Amino acid sequence: xxxxxxxxxxxxxxxxxxxxxxxxxxxxxxxxxxxxxxxxxxxxxxxxxxxxxxxxxxxxxxxxxxxxxxxxxxxxxxxxxxxxxxxxxxxxxxxxxxxxxxxxxxxxxxxxxxxxxxxxxxxxxxxxxxxxxxxxxxxxxxxxxxxxxxxxxxxxxxx
Amino acid sequence: xxxxxxxxxxxxxxxxxxxxxxxxxxxxxxxxxxxxxxxxxxxxxxxxxxxxxxxxxxxxxxxxxxxxxxxxxxxxxxxxxxxxxxxxxxxxxxxxxxxxxxxxxxxxxxxxxxxxxxxxxxxxxxxxxxxxxxxxxxxxxxxxxxxxxxxxxxxxxxxxxxxxxxxxxxxxxxxxxxxxxxxxxxxxxxxxxxxxxxxxxxxxxxxxxxxxxxxxxxxxxxxxxxxxxxxxxxxxxxxxxxxxxxxxxxxxxxxxxxxxxxxxxxxxxxxxxxxxxxxxxxxxxxxxxxxxxxxxxxxxxxxxxxxxxxxxxxxxxxxxxxxxxxxxxxxxxxxxxxxxxxxxxxxxxxxxxxxxxxxxxxxxxxxxxxxxxxxxxxxxxxxxxxxxxxxxxxxxxxxxxxxxxxxxxxxxxxxxxxxxxxxxxxxxxxxxxxxxxxxxxxxxxxxxxxxxxxxxxxxxxxxxxxxxxxxxxxxxxxxxxxxxxxxxxxxxxxxxxxxxxxxxxxxxxxxxxxxxxxxxxxxxxxxxxxxxxxxxxxxxxxxxxxxxxxxxxxxxxxxxxxxxxxxxxxxxxxxxxxxxxxxxxxxxxxxxxxxxxxxxxxxxxxxxxxxxxxxxxxxxxxxxxxxxxxxxx
Numbered sequence: 001x002x003x004x005x006x007x008x009x010x011x012x013x014x015x016x017x018x019x020x021x022x023x024x025x026x027x028x029x030x031x032x033x034x035x036x037x038x039x040x041x042x043x044x045x046x047x048x049x050x051x052x053x054x055x056x057x058x059x060x061x062x063x064x065x066x067x068x069x070x071x072x073x074x075x076x077x078x079x080x081x082x083x084x085x086x087x088x089x090x091x092x093x094x095x096x097x098x099x100x101x102x103x104x105x106x107x108x109x110x111x112x113x114x115x116x117x118x119x120x121x122x123x124x125x126x127x128x129x130x131x132x133x134x135x136x137x138x139x140x141x142x143x144x145x146x147x148x149x150x151x152x153x154x155x156x157x158x159x
Numbered sequence: 160x161x162x163x164x165x166x167x168x169x170x171x172x173x174x175x176x177x178x179x180x181x182x183x184x185x186x187x188x189x190x191x192x193x194x195x196x197x198x199x200x201x202x203x204x205x206x207x208x209x210x211x212x213x214x215x216x217x218x219x220x221x222x223x224x225x226x227x228x229x230x231x232x233x234x235x236x237x238x239x240x241x242x243x244x245x246x247x248x249x250x251x252x253x254x255x256x257x258x259x260x261x262x263x264x265x266x267x268x269x270x271x272x273x274x275x276x277x278x279x280x281x282x283x284x285x286x287x288x289x290x291x292x293x294x295x296x297x298x299x300x301x302x303x304x305x306x307x308x309x310x311x312x313x314x315x316x317x318x319x320x321x322x323x324x325x326x327x328x329x330x331x332x333x334x335x336x337x338x339x340x341x342x343x344x345x346x347x348x349x350x351x352x353x354x355x356x357x358x359x360x361x362x363x364x365x366x367x368x369x370x371x372x373x374x375x376x377x378x379x380x381x382x383x384x385x386x387x388x389x390x391x392x393x394x395x396x397x398x399x400x401x402x403x404x405x406x407x408x409x410x411x412x413x414x415x416x417x418x419x420x421x422x423x424x425x426x427x428x429x430x431x432x433x434x435x436x437x438x439x440x441x442x443x444x445x446x447x448x449x450x451x452x453x454x455x456x457x458x459x460x461x462x463x464x465x466x467x468x469x470x471x472x473x474x475x476x477x478x479x480x481x482x483x484x485x486x487x488x489x490x491x492x493x494x495x496x497x498x499x500x501x502x503x504x505x506x507x508x509x510x511x512x513x514x515x516x517x518x519x520x521x522x523x524x525x526x527x528x529x530x531x532x533x534x535x536x537x538x539x540x541x542x543x544x545x546x547x548x549x550x551x552x553x554x555x556x557x558x559x560x561x562x563x564x565x566x567x568x569x570x571x572x573x574x575x576x577x578x579x580x581x582x583x584x585x586x587x588x589x590x591x592x593x594x595x596x597x598x599x600x601x602x603x604x605x606x607x608x609x610x611x612x613x614x615x616x617x618x619x620x621x622x623x624x625x626x627x628x629x630x631x632x633x634x635x636x637x638x639x640x641x642x643x644x645x646x647x648x649x650x651x652x653x654x655x656x657x658x659x660x661x662x663x664x665x666x667x668x669x670x671x672x673x674x675x676x677x678x679x680x681x682x683x684x685x686x687x688x689x690x691x692x693x694x695x696x697x698x699x700x701x702x703x704x705x706x707x708x709x710x711x712x713x714x715x716x717x718x719x720x721x722x723x724x725x726x727x728x729x730x731x732x733x734x735x736x737x738x739x740x741x742x743x744x745x746x747x748x749x750x751x752x753x754x755x756x757x758x759x760x761x762x763x764x765x766x767x768x769x770x771x772x773x774x775x776x777x778x779x780x781x782x783x784x785x786x787x788x789x790x791x792x
Contacts, residue, residue: 041542045180049180051291052179052180081443084451085451089450120216122212126216128218130218150191
């Protein structure tokens with residue numbers, strides 16, 4: 001884009017003095033450099049957009065998993081309460097309903113995990129306390145839940 | 160040159176962000192989280208664990224789980240502060256040969272920068288996986304009070320992690336960058352950072368020169384042991400005490416009980432940011448001889464504010480100290496920025512607003528604002544963020560008036576500019592040889608209710624049945640908001656255009672009024688559009704019916720012709736009314752009769768046999784109407 005000073009300079013160009021030529025050369029160098037910067041920036045912006053479009057497809061696929069995970073996460077406190085109730089005041093009816101609920105969740109790909117005797121694994125388990133010197137789970141205080149590879153809530157255990 | 164990663168390397172939690180498409184974006188780590196605990200551990204099997212995984216096994220492995228390493232980086236072992244913090248952590252520390260610090264983890268000794276490097280390395284690897292590209296450069300933030308040794312050590316940590324640290328910037332400066340306040344020359348900004356474990360207050364001044372280094376820290380203060388965790392503990396203690404009053408049991412003695420109280424306290428705190436009270440419900444929290452015991456306690460926002468009062472008062476007192484140490488008075492402060500999750504608390508926001516006499520800025524996620532600012536700094540250094548590349552949006556939709564007086568939008572409001580959008584329209588009447596393009600601006604559904612920006616005529620369209628000509632209308636808005644509208648007849652390539660500068664001349668108040676008008680009139684506008692559309696469809700149905708009768712009069716039974724004529728007349732009569740439902744009904748009845756035309760024509764054709772004079776239209780459906788209504792003549 002020509003500035004006022006550029007236009008003034010272009011008029012003087014006809015003189016073709018060595019100083020004028022030098023100034024023109026400097027301006028040309030700057031313009032070439034700027035051109036390259038702008039082209040690079042433009043190409044990057046186009047590439048960013050193209051990449052974003054590709055990722056968007058991936059994000060849409062992940063969105064469904066994310067919504068499911070959020071829903072399961074919201075259910076976790078109630079699932080915990082079920083386990084507590086079965087531990088402290090078990091009834092046949094509670095057992096049946098709990099089993100039914102877990103079965104429905106399993107159909108959606110939700111997995112309950114964490115069992116006494118398993119090797120402690122921080123990728124899946126969270127230690128609340130260490131009693132012995134070993135590395136195996138003594139009690140599962142709260143079960144863990146996962147959907148696919150995503151851990152919704154690590155199993156909270158005592159080692 | 161690749162992208163530069165912006166990293167907020169926090170005492171308790173860390174986050175990272177990067178520029179994408181000109182905007183800073185937080186990058187989720189491998190676990191899908193936007194922040195991660197700044198914790199490193201060596202497991203009993205020798206595995207190096209970083210972040211959430213490290214935290215999960217902390218209780219089983221306290222001596223080999225290193226956290227809050229930021230408190231020790233760049234320090235000497237003999238410093239009083241180091242000795243004090245050292246006593247609060249379970250992992251071993253010793254003096255290195257040069258007087259610095261070393262921590263023990265998994266049977267080996269590490270400098271604090273090596274521990275920080277493990278955190279940075281995980282962030283680097285996770286970012287590379289997310290982005291699908293190699294990251295070799297980063298901008299890392301540090302507290303404003305960090306001295307040269309601490310900054311150098313942080314830079315070293317980056318280097319060890321395989322990152323070329325292009326810049327170490329202050330956390331409050333990063334927050335100011337996230338809000339774009341670096342452009343507000345000579346302004347005074349306060350950054351109020353109340354995080355999980357630390358409180359920092361900084362007073363900044365934006366210089367009068369251009370460039371990324373224009374922000375100067377004028378004073379800084381804080382409390383390295385004041386944060387949201389303190390409030391969580393107070394809530395836990397209150398809940399435990401209340402429960403103990405009625406049950407006689409202190410659930411804090413049970414690890415699961417303590418864990419559940421911790422979760423409940425944080426949940427209650429978050430809920431009370433928007434609700435005035437909440438119920439903390441922890442079934443089966445413990446049991447005794449009488450059976451299972453449940454915790455069910457109501458907590459009001461007033462109670463939370465009572466519990467947090469001492470922390471808020473302390474933070475404001477420190478703020479006052481920082482202001483006194485700065486060259487400014489309270490009235491000089493132009494902007495206040497809130498950083499850190501704890502600043503979501505209404506009582507804290509109110510205290511800050513009361514002290515400074517102005518509403519603090521909190522529109523950028525306070526947990527992420529520092530990482531966002533670091534990413535912007537990375538963008539500035541990498542050339543992605545420059546004044547010429549700062550993009551604007553158009554404040555109001557731009558469109559043209561189409562058949563029935565409807566405003567058809569071509570560019571929606573809040574579209575980033577520069578941008579160009581095209582849409583193809585057609586003629587409204589047979590043999591229409593010109594179209595008028597009337598350009599409007601606004602959110603109303605009818606063109607007459609929007610602002611008229613200009614109009615021009617494209618003529619020379621070859622005569623043709625309505626709906627056949629293709630007129631491409633292109634709206635182009637440049638980076639300065641100047642609108643150019645072009646209309647081109649695709650058949651002849653004849654075009655006409657207009658350039659409008661007034662589209663960017665509205666004041667903020669005008670824009671807001673136009674938006675509010677659109678909201679207030681949304682229902683009424685919807686009805687107007689429905690009426691216009693019903694009339695358009697009716698008109699097209701009448702046209703199609705008359706054409707079909709003209710083309711096939713010999714083939715159709717007299718009864719069908721009479722019915723169609725009767726229904727067509729009914730539509731023509733209804734079209735003039737204001738009742739969209741009645742117009743639609745009349746049009747549907749006409750369409751129902753029209754569907755019999757094809758069958759009748761086929762039947763007539765079968766009876767007479769195929770002839771060379773058979774017209775091409777026979778058996779054909781009427782030409783498809785263009786998707787968009789025609790522009791007004």
